[in-house]
Structure formats: C-alpha cells, structure tokens
Amino acid sequence: MATSPVRSNRPKTRGAVFDLIRAARSISRVELAASSGLTPPTISGLVRDLMIEGLVVEAGRGVSTGGKPPTLLQLNPSARYSVGVQLERNTCVIVVIDLAGHRVARTSFRGTAQMPPEHALPFLAAQVNAILDAVAVDRGKVLGVGLVSYGPQDRHAGLLLSPQPTGEWLDYPVAPRLAEILGMPVLLDNDAAAAAIGEYWLGTVDPCSAYGCIYMATGIGGGVVVAGEVYRGSSSNSVEIGHISIDVHGDECSCGNRGCLENYAGPAAVVRQALTGPGLAEQLALDPAGTDFLHDFARIAAAANAGHPQARPLIEQSARYLGCAAVTITSLFDLDLIVLAGPSFTVAGSIYQTLIQQEVDRRTFARRAHPVRVVPSVSGPDAAAIGGAVLVLQSELTAGRTRAQDGAAPGVAEVTQSI
Amino acid sequence: MATSPVRSNRPKTRGAVFDLIRAARSISRVELAASSGLTPPTISGLVRDLMIEGLVVEAGRGVSTGGKPPTLLQLNPSARYSVGVQLERNTCVIVVIDLAGHRVARTSFRGTAQMPPEHALPFLAAQVNAILDAVAVDRGKVLGVGLVSYGPQDRHAGLLLSPQPTGEWLDYPVAPRLAEILGMPVLLDNDAAAAAIGEYWLGTVDPCSAYGCIYMATGIGGGVVVAGEVYRGSSSNSVEIGHISIDVHGDECSCGNRGCLENYAGPAAVVRQALTGPGLAEQLALDPAGTDFLHDFARIAAAANAGHPQARPLIEQSARYLGCAAVTITSLFDLDLIVLAGPSFTVAGSIYQTLIQQEVDRRTFARRAHPVRVVPSVSGPDAAAIGGAVLVLQSELTAGRTRAQDGAAPGVAEVTQSI
Numbered sequence: 001m002a003t004s005p006v007r008s009n010r011p012k013t014r015g016a017v018f019d020l021i022r023a024a025r026s027i028s029r030v031e032l033a034a035s036s037g038l039t040p041p042t043i044s045g046l047v048r049d050l051m052i053e054g055l056v057v058e059a060g061r062g063v064s065t066g067g068k069p070p071t072l073l074q075l076n077p078s079a080r081y082s083v084g085v086q087l088e089r090n091t092c093v094i095v096v097i098d099l100a101g102h103r104v105a106r107t108s109f110r111g112t113a114q115m116p117p118e119h120a121l122p123f124l125a126a127q128v129n130a131i132l133d134a135v136a137v138d139r140g141k142v143l144g145v146g147l148v149s150y151g152p153q154d155r156h157a158g159l160l161l162s163p164q165p166t167g168e169w170l171d172y173p174v175a176p177r178l179a180e181i182l183g184m185p186v187l188l189d190n191d192a193a194a195a196a197i198g199e200y201w202l203g204t205v206d207p208c209s210a211y212g213c214i215y216m217a218t219g220i221g222g223g224v225v226v227a228g229e230v231y232r233g234s235s236s237n238s239v240e241i242g243h244i245s246i247d248v249h250g251d252e253c254s255c256g257n258r259g260c261l262e263n264y265a266g267p268a269a270v271v272r273q274a275l276t277g278p279g280l281a282e283q284l285a286l287d288p289a290g291t292d293f294l295h296d297f298a299r300i301a302a303a304a305n306a307g308h309p310q311a312r313p314l315i316e317q318s319a320r321y322l323g324c325a326a327v328t329i330t331s332l333f334d335l336d337l338i339v340l341a342g343p344s345f346t347v348a349g350s351i352y353q354t355l356i357q358q359e360v361d362r363r364t365f366a367r368r369a370h371p372v373r374v375v376p377s378v379s380g381p382d383a384a385a386i387g388g389a390v391l392v393l394q395s396e397l398t399a400g401r402t403r404a405q406d407g408a409a410p411g412v413a414e415v416t417q418s419i
Numbered sequence: 420m421a422t423s424p425v426r427s428n429r430p431k432t433r434g435a436v437f438d439l440i441r442a443a444r445s446i447s448r449v450e451l452a453a454s455s456g457l458t459p460p461t462i463s464g465l466v467r468d469l470m471i472e473g474l475v476v477e478a479g480r481g482v483s484t485g486g487k488p489p490t491l492l493q494l495n496p497s498a499r500y501s502v503g504v505q506l507e508r509n510t511c512v513i514v515v516i517d518l519a520g521h522r523v524a525r526t527s528f529r530g531t532a533q534m535p536p537e538h539a540l541p542f543l544a545a546q547v548n549a550i551l552d553a554v555a556v557d558r559g560k561v562l563g564v565g566l567v568s569y570g571p572q573d574r575h576a577g578l579l580l581s582p583q584p585t586g587e588w589l590d591y592p593v594a595p596r597l598a599e600i601l602g603m604p605v606l607l608d609n610d611a612a613a614a615a616i617g618e619y620w621l622g623t624v625d626p627c628s629a630y631g632c633i634y635m636a637t638g639i640g641g642g643v644v645v646a647g648e649v650y651r652g653s654s655s656n657s658v659e660i661g662h663i664s665i666d667v668h669g670d671e672c673s674c675g676n677r678g679c680l681e682n683y684a685g686p687a688a689v690v691r692q693a694l695t696g697p698g699l700a701e702q703l704a705l706d707p708a709g710t711d712f713l714h715d716f717a718r719i720a721a722a723a724n725a726g727h728p729q730a731r732p733l734i735e736q737s738a739r740y741l742g743c744a745a746v747t748i749t750s751l752f753d754l755d756l757i758v759l760a761g762p763s764f765t766v767a768g769s770i771y772q773t774l775i776q777q778e779v780d781r782r783t784f785a786r787r788a789h790p791v792r793v794v795p796s797v798s799g800p801d802a803a804a805i806g807g808a809v810l811v812l813q814s815e816l817t818a819g820r821t822r823a824q825d826g827a828a829p830g831v832a833e834v835t836q837s838i
Contacts, residue, residue, distance in 0.1 A: 334652025
C-alpha cells in the first residue's frame with residue numbers, strides 16, 4: 001500500500017494501451033486513441049514500442065469509416081510466456097501459458113505437501129524446467145513464475161504465514177527460494193485471487209466489472225477484481241471467504257473464528273456428513289477414515305448429479321451455505337458477477353451454480369441496483385495455476401516493464417504424473 | 420465503473436499534490452517533489468496554480484537542510500466550504516465544514532422522515548440556506564452539498580432505491596431535486612461510506628491504510644476506504660454490513676436475507692430484548708410500544724455503562740454480534756483499522772470498542788500478517804454529515820476541479836431545533 005500517490009505515468013500508460021489491445025483482441029490505432037483518451041501521436045509512439053518488442057503485431061485491415069480502412073493491431077501470443085504453479089495441500093498443478101493466457105502445457109502431481117519445503121521446492125523447480133523443455137519455450141521469453149497457494153501470506157517477502165500443509169512451511173521463504181533454484185523471477189500470491197484475475201486476462205468478464213471468485217479445492221478461498229485489478233486491502237490477505245462466520249453460534253474453527261463457511265460447505269464437511277449415514281458411505285464406497293476426502297467428495301458430487309436421494313441433499317446443502325457466503329461478499333463488495341472456480345466445483349458445478357444464483361437473486365441487498373450473475377470459471381480446475389501465470393504477465397506487461405526478443409510458437413504438451 | 424483506463428493526468432496530478440499538502444498539514448516544495456515523485460518545476464507550477472486559487476498559502480519556513488530554510492505550504496481552510504446533509508429515518512443533521520474538514524456550523528432536527536419528499540426537500544433546502552446565512556459564508560466559496568443516506572442508492576442518478584422511510588422516497592430523485600431548489604451541486608452518497616472518508620480527510624488515519632467504518636444509527640451500515648479512496652464496487656452499493664447474515668439459520672429479514680446483523684446487534688434489536696425482561700423495562704422506563712427506540716437504546720446503553728446487571732449483558736451481546744461482522748469485513752477486505760461511527764455508539768462506545776477489538780484480535784484470519792485496531796470516530800454522531808461534506812471537497816478538489824475566489828473566515832454557529 002505504501003506507494004506515492006503520484007507516479008511517472010509513461011510505463012503505466014504503455015501498459016494500459018497494451019491491456020486495451022489485449023482486451024479488444026483486434027483494434028485500430030484510432031479506436032485505441034478513442035478508448036484510451038490519448039492523442040493519436042502518443043498512441044502511434046506507444047504502439048511502435050510494443051511492435052518493436054514483438055508484443056503487438058499488425059493483422060489485416062478493419063472496416064473503412066470513409067477513408068482508407070484502418071490497420072488492426074493484435075497481441076502476438078507467442079511473444080512471451082509465463083509459468084503458473086499452484087501449491088495445494090493435496091495436489092500441485094503447473095501450467096505454461098502464452099501472452100493471450102492460453103495454456104500451452106500442463107502437468108499435475110501429488111505428494112509435495114508431504115515433503116518439507118527444502119525438498120519440495122527443488123522438486124517443483126525440476127518439474128518447471130521439465131515442462132518448459134517439453135514445450136521448447138525459449139527461456140528468454142518466459143517472464144517468470146506465479147506461485148499461488150492459500151493464505152495468509154506475506155506476498156512481498158514471498159512467505160507463507162500458515163502452518164499448512166505442515167509446520168515447516170510456516171514463514172518459509174517459498175518464493176525467494178524457488179526463484180533462486182530456477183534463476184527466474186517468482187511471485188507469490190493467493191490462489192483464489194489468481195483464479196479471479198485469470199478470468200479477466202482471458203477476456204471472459206466485462207473489463208469494468210466488479211466481480212468475485214469463489215475458489216473451492218481442499219478449502220474455500222475468494223478473490224475480488226475491480227476494473228481489472230485484484231482487490232488487495234492492507235496486505236493482500238483479502239477475501240478469505242472460507243473463514244468468515246455463517247453461524248455466530250457455530251463451533252470454533254482451527255483458525256480461531258467460529259462457524260466458518262469451510263466447515264459447513266467444504267469438501268471435508270460434505271464427506272463428514274456423508275459418513276454419518278452408513279448406507280451412503282457403503283453405496284459410494286467412501287473411505288471411513290476420510291483420508292482421501294477429495295476423492296470421496298467427487299463420488300458424492302457424481303451421485304448427486306445422478307439424483308441420488310441421499311447424496312443430492314448433501315451437495316445442495318453445501319451449495320446453500322456457499323450461497324449465504326456469496327450473498328455476503330456480493331453485499332459487501334457490490335459485485336455484478338460471481339465466478340465459481342477450482343477442482344471441487346468440477347463434478348457438481350451445475351448444482352452449485354443454480355443454487356448459489358438462487359440465493360444471490362433472493363437475498364442480495366442491492367439487487368434493485370443491478371443483477372448479479374453466477375458463472376463457472378472458463379479455466380475450471382486449473383483456474384488458480386493459470387491465474388498465477390496471468391499475474392506474472394499482468395505485473396510484467398501492464399505495468400509496462402517488458403523484455404526484448406520474439407520467435408516461433410512452441411508445441412502443446414500435456415503431462416500428468418504422480419510421485 | 421465505465422471510465423476509460425487512461426485519462427488526462429493533469430487535473431489528477433494537481434489534485435494529488437493538493438491532497439499531499441492537506442495530509443501533511445505543512446510541507447515544503449522539496450518534500451512535495453520527494454513524496455509525489457514529480458519534478459521540482461512541475462511542483463512549482465502546480466503550487467502556483469493552487470496559490471492563485473487561494474487554496475494553498477505559504478506559512479513560515481521549515482528546518483534548513485544546509486541551504487536556506489524551505490518555505491512551508493499549508494491549506495487555506497477558509498478558501499472553500501461545503502455542506503453535509505444526513506437524511507436519517509429519525510433525524511436530519513446539517514453541517515458546514517471548511518477546507519480542512521472542520522465543522523463551522525451544525526443544525527439537527529427531526530421529522531423530515533415523516534414528510535413526503537416533495538415537502539421534505541424544500542424544507543431541507545430552507546435549513547441549508549438558513550445555516551449558510553447564520554455563518555455568513557460567501558456562497559461563491561461553497562462547493563456544494565453532500566447528501567448522505569442509507570442504501571441501496573443510484574448514486575449517479577441521485578435516487579434512493581429504498582422504500583424507507585416511506586414508499587414515496589423509493590426512486591425519488593432526491594439529489595437533482597435538492598440541487599434544483601438550492602441552485603447548488605448536490606451529490607448523493609451512502610452515509611457509512613461518507614463517515615469512512617471523513618476520517619481520512621480529517622487526517623486521523625494513515626493515508627496508506629485500508630480501513631473500514633461501522634456506522635450505527637437507526638440501522639447499521641459500513642464503508643471501506645483504501646489509500647484515501649472509498650471502495651465502490653459495481654454501483655457504489657458496497658459494504659452493506661447491516662444486511663449480511665451472521666446466522667445462516669436465522670429469521671428472514673425484510674431485505675430478503677436471513678439472520679441479518681442489524682436484527683441481532685442494532686438498537687431496535689437491543690430494545691426488543693430489553694422489553695422481554697419487564698423488570699428492566701420498568702426500571703429504565705422504556706416505552707413498551709418501542710416507538711422511540713433510539714431514545715430507549717440510549718437509556719439501556721447508559722445503564723450498561725453504569726454496570727446495570729441486566730442492561731450490560733444486552734449491550735455486550737450487541738457488541739459481540741458486531742464483533743462477528745467486524746471479523747467478516749476484516750477478513751474479506753483485509754483491513755488494518757476499524758472505525759466505529761454514528762450516534763448509536765455515542766453512549767456505550769467504550770464497551771463496543773473493547774469487545775469488538777477482542778473479537779477481531781481472536782478471530783481475524785490474517786492476524787498473523789498485521790494487527791487490526793478498533794477506534795471510535797473523531798466525528799462521533801456527526802460522522803456521516805461531516806463525511807458527506809468531505810465527499811464534496813474530495814470530488815471537487817482532489818479531482819483537480821476548483822472555483823476561484825477567496826476571503827475571510829466566517830464565525831461559528833451552533834443551532835439545534837425540532838419541528
């Protein structure tokens with residue numbers, strides 16, 4: 001937060017023009033001037049810089065408005081790449097995306113959470129190098145790594161302020177250490193905030209929208225984006241929706257709060273519920289020890305989709321609880337859109353979308369002012385990893401700092417492994 | 420939200436420099452250049468403009484850092500004024516403030532809520548004219564009126580989107596109508612958002628802070644300010660904390676949501692509770708019909724302060740409920756400060772401050788990242804009206820748009836009446 005209120009505007013302006021081209025997909029210099037409020041000569045100069053760096057290319061001509069048809073500008077997707085690494089309690093996802101935010105490679109594996117950080121991070125680095133080799137991306141065009149995980153975090157120091165998955169991770173400098181091993185810039189951010197900004201870069205939301213993302217994997221996180229910027233608050237530990245109270249008289253949570261959403265609506269809570277009804281546990285062959293509860297949650301979600309009379313109410317109840325929290329963030333942040341992202345929405349996403357939409361329509365305070373849509377993320381289970389990579393593109397490019405070089409597009413690889 | 424991402428920077432820069440002088444109270448041109456990141460010649464030019472408009476004056480010399488001691492710059496408090504009008508269900512408060520945000524006149528009265536808007540607004544206009552005459556402020560120096568009330572609102576059209584106090588107010592163009600009668604610009608905003616920004620202008624919060632305001636009068640509202648800007652969201656209907664659910668299984672509220680904070684912690688809820696214990700109702704001479712519940716709430720709060728064995732637990736319970744909501748906004752907006760403002764905190768403010776601080780310390784998710792302080796507003800019961808006037812100063816001056824003229828300061832008047 002401690003930035004001076006006035007900054008040199010040049011890189012910001014260049015970054016904003018780049019972002020307009022990205023958002024428009026295809027736009028003329030005249031349209032750029034109109035939508036940026038900048039003069040045509042300024043636009044021409046900035047576009048020239050962006051073309052010299054290979055970030056923007058001319059692509060055909062638009063419709064004539066009298067004179068000669070204007071030349072259209074587009075992003076050059078293969079000009080830059082970035083890597084997104086999502087560190088979850090149970091799985092790790094690595095993606096490589098191009099400048100347009102499209103995934104050119106993906107790998108996922110389990111087990112890092114069981115390792116201490118001094119073993120996990122060299123392993124992660126090896127995986128990042130392997131996937132970059134697999135798609136033959138020129139390292140000079142890789143802007144960096146976006147490492148995303150749950151909160152709380154010290155984003156600037158690159159530390160996790162949480163003892164999860166194990167106490168060894170608390171206060172461990174994950175981002176500086178990974179950067180050191182990889183020899184590449186690494187930024188740390190919240191997985192749900194990343195998932196939220198990913199939607200913006202991919203152009204699936206109105207650039208002026210104030211929208212929220214509910215991210216459900218092992219836990220439940222949230223992110224809010226206003227006019228293309230992640231809402232940060234005091235220390236970037238915002239929108240911790242999984243640990244807001246939906247029941248002031250509820251049980252105490254390990255976080256210190258009481259009646260936390262996660263303990264009512266999260267996968268572990270749903271599985272716990274399911275195990276209390278032995279009939280269901282046997283029919284769906286759930287693990288009574290609940291060790292692999294994400295796997296069991298997926299079985300319950302699948303049964304709910306199929307209309308199973310005991311499974312369906314469990315998922316519907318989880319959706320109603322999420323709906324209560326969705327109403328809270330909508331009424332507090334005045335959102336016009338809520339995006340549902342993360343692996344735990346994959347199977348029964350349509351049930352969640354329908355019921356959360358119902359709750360928001362019925363209960364949001366400012367529903368007279370404007371409607372609020374509830375939609376699934378375009379990136380689904382990989383939303384956080386893709387968002388992490390997008391945060392690198394956004395911080396490197398729309399802030400106006402770029403590297404030189406340009407070249408051919410790499411192939412697309414898909415790797416999935418388990419350790 | 421639909422503004423172009425890049426705007427001409429000149430007025431913004433001038434506004435930012437003005438805001439730095441305001442925040443610093445006394446600052447040299449050299450210090451301005453350092454903290455703004457602008458060049459000394461740019462600063463000199465902008466300061467010259469601000470002095471020509473009479474907004475800024477030279478005031479003595481600072482400490483020498485080798486050469487000749489630098490000339491210090493300060494705001495000229497009597498250069499401009501603005502009016503704040505708070506329209507509440509039960510009372511109306513009008514204040515006149517100077518450029519420094521200091522109150523130079525105040526009047527309050529009851530009864531407007533019982534009038535239809537076509538009678539209430541001409542009456543309000545007459546009161547505004549009367550108070551401006553009473554303090555003999557040059558009309559040319561009055562930048563406008565900030566009309567603040569509860570939400571939801573259409574801030575841009577100047578409409579209330581609420582059927583309170585009566586159905587006639589729903590969709591009534593209160594701001595355009597008042598502007599027409601007064602012949603003065605009138606902006607409409609949320610009372611709690613206004614109370615929040617008032618603290619910033621008065622210089623009682625860190626300019627980089629992300630802080631929230633809980634405003635309790637008849638109802639409970641909220642506002643969040645990040646680095647000196649009110650958080651707006653999609654339509655400026657944000658932080659409606661009174662209508663977030665603290666009990667997912669609670670009763671339905673007239674707003675459509677269930678388990679709303681206001682019905683647990685608000686003055687009416689506390690009085691309702693008190694009336695269930697007849698002993699207390701008689702001892703404190705509460706009105707069984709609960710018609711003047713704000714008056715009865717004040718009696719209960721006073722008894723709680725005095726340690727009354729039945730009254731104290733009622734206020735403490737209200738404070739715990741507010742604490743639950745304070746934890747929610749702190750964990751969602753990642754706040755470092757919570758300001759308690761509004762008339763319903765006046766009597767038992769210290770009980771509320773202590774217990775809300777306890778809840779926040781114990782339950783906020785990111786408490787490892789930074790502490791969160793709970794403090795009373797410097798403007799107390801008038802926070803919303805003063806904040807409304809501040810919003811006028813901020814929108815007219817820190818956006819760089821100003822009027823000419825300057826002159827002597829008016830006297831201070833204090834009027835209180837009832838109709």
